[in-house]
Amino acid sequence: MDEAALIADARRGDVEAFNRLVLAHQSKAFNLAYRITGDGDSAADATQEAFLSAYRSLNRYRGGSFRAWLLRIVTNACYDELRRRKRRPAESLEEMEEASPTGDGVATEDVFFAANDGPEASAERAEVTRAIERCLLGLPSEFRTVVILADILALDYTEVASAMGSPVGTVRSRLARARARLRQCLEASRELSGWGMRLAEERSS
């Protein structure tokens, strides 16, 4: 796929060319939105809005990483969604937790635990996943975004900086602080200890 050629075609109004770009990037875009908002429906709305906005403002794309440019638009769409949600305080924490990753029908691909784990391990896995997601959602939005971009979407620092519109130094600093906060949160929820031992065992074996 020649991304530059597709962008040029899309700028001339070729929606099919743009759709090929959408297909190439929609997974990262949706995952970013999903982890920022913590809700499948909001994430889908934000992602769709972001792609539409990207198509309309293609003339403002000035080169560099197209993915980072796109993810920045997704991030902004998600922040808008979070602001809208703040204006609707009726939504309770329980509702948010119900809407969070395990409860909204969005399928997760588990890469950390083996598929043939027993029921006990499966329960532990679900519990730990919930704890991590809860801690992630508890981070301030700029910390959450940097962790998602760097650790879940595996972008390098330069791309993260571009997607967030921040200097690389800021990204490094925020990422370190976000990881420290996550560690504190996970320890506080008493979920990590067993898993931590399990990790240590896996490393030593």
Add this chain to the structure above:
Amino acid sequence: MSRLDRLPPRDLERLSAYLDGGLASHEAAKLRARLEAEPELRLSLDEMRQVVAAVRGLGEVRVPRSFTLGAADAVRRREPGFAYLRFATVLATALFVLTTAVRTLSAVPLRLGAAAPVAESATTAALEMFADIAGAALPTGEVPLEAEAPPPAALPVPAGTATSAPTLGGVVVPSPAPTATGCPSCPPSLAYRQEAGEDRAGKTSETDDEEAAPLTQIPGGSISTLAVAQWVLGVVVVVLGLLAVRARRRR
């Protein structure tokens, strides 16, 4: 409180970047040496590694549907015409504001010119009052300085001083009131004060009125051009604004 919370911020950043391979080679070598020597720092690195592994373990979720755009979305794409329309609206608004500002500023000297005689007569009255008080307080035999000045009628008045006022760019500039002493810096009241039996304040007002009259003579051509430009620009701004709003709604 975890070990990570107790770390100095610089070390926290270094460990985090080290895990991501984001340290320069010499920095990484230095950190490796420290990790060998400092067990606490090594444990901190382990803690951070566990957090990173935990978050990465979340994995990616499957996309619930396709986010490709339909033909309708393509039609709704921002057209370049809209950008030009918006630019034209902004430009016309800026010109309108500029024209209004020029008109307002050109009116300011006229208003000041009209107000000048009033201010002058107030100054005159104050000076007269001061002179009266000073004169009354003087010992007998001493005559106020201005009493020595000859009556204004006997003095030669520079030709054209009272009848013509200098102009600046077509706008009449108020000239100083004629002085009986021929001293341009002297307050006009000192000259008029010698006019015995006359109502000085009334006289001053009359003089000022006479001088104020030419101030209202505005060069009609330039003002009317500005006024026309202002009106035209106002209409253009309204029309372009409506078109821009309509175009935006259509999008």
